[in-house]
Amino acid sequence: MAFMGREDLESLKAYVAGPNSGFANKADSTVLLSITHSNLKARFMEIRLDMHSTIEAVKVKLSFHTGTNPSAMLLTLLDEAGTPLAQLCDDSKKLGFYSPRDGYSLHVQDTDPTSASAGGWLEDTSLVAKYKMSDEDYDKREKSYRKWKNEQLAKDPSWTLEKEMAKRRGVEYVAPPKVEDPEHMADLAVGITVGQRCSVDPGDRRGEVMWVGRGLEGLPLGWWVGVRYDEPLGRNDGSVKGKKVFEAPQGYGGFVRPDKVKVGDFPPIDEFAEEEEGLGADEI
Incomplete structure (x- = not known):
């Protein structure tokens, strides 16, 4: 054969x-x-x-x-x-x-x-009832990120997740420089307007620009961009320190520095197409 x-x-x-x-x-x-x-x-x-x-x-x-x-x-x-x-x-x-x-x-x-x-029903995920755990129930869990984070802060009040990751990589952690200029990144913010579609780094997270500004209580000095994401990839609901800045479901809102935002033709993408890369220190 x-x-x-x-x-x-x-x-x-x-x-x-x-x-x-x-x-x-x-x-x-x-x-x-x-x-x-x-x-x-x-x-x-x-x-x-x-x-x-x-x-x-x-x-x-x-x-x-x-x-x-x-x-x-x-x-x-x-x-x-x-x-x-x-x-x-x-x-x-x-x-x-x-x-x-x-x-x-x-x-x-x-x-x-x-x-x-x-x-x-096969496409609109907002129609599907999602499980939500109350803060009280979450606090009852023996092993949770919140408890671990509080333990780290008790040991080191300056602890951050970025500092922890640097420690695990065996490298020296260098904290980002504190911004003292109220016009920080104004030159980048001028090209971003409310209503534009955008892509936010890291992770090419797509969404819509909802707010551009500075001087908001709860945000560090400099210019920031408020984004409502297409998917729950943010950190809040468009609020800062309890003050509502723009409308967004919980987890769909976020405030990022202008250098992390690209505006243009960025249509929604398949939520399973990319892996989330994690959130940076310059995001609230």
Whole structure:
């Protein structure tokens, strides 16, 4: 029996994948379609379907991606420009009967009013009840960050998390210089205005600029930017020392120095796409 060598395998891979298109030499019986859904804002990744599959089989496959029961689906085939071409109503017909092409779309209309995707339940996390622990219950826990932090502060009133991390790395901790200029970073703040979309370092945390200013009691000297994050990646609800500066849910607000803020075209991103890098010392 003859076995394929490394060069043979590489040649086969190059033939199947092709030089540029990813799967240039795909089977002629398949088609690559984008999937959209009546109840979902997200546009699903392209799905490769067999032209010989019945519409019923296509619906079953789409049900695993959309959560819609096949019996509640109405499928519409659209061209690259989004123009409807055909209603795929006959479950017994083959997908190829409708002559779909790569780049076309299949729109799934969910006719079930009790569907799990209705009303944004599969996308809008604000609709999901979240567990909240009271301060009293949290204080009863034997091992918690709050208790550990208080223990460290009792030993060293100047303790900070940054100082602790430097100690664990075996390096000398150098505290950031105290800002004494009330106009600190004014040159950077002038280019940031309320209402702009932004990205905040570290971690490319996306959000909207809600406040730009200085001289607020509870904030160190210099200019600061108030941000309402798209995800709960902040430290507060837009308040400083109990004073409400802007509206934000708890954990969605934060105040950062202007040098940590980039403004421009920064749309919301997938909350699972990036790992949180941690918060810096120049953030409140």
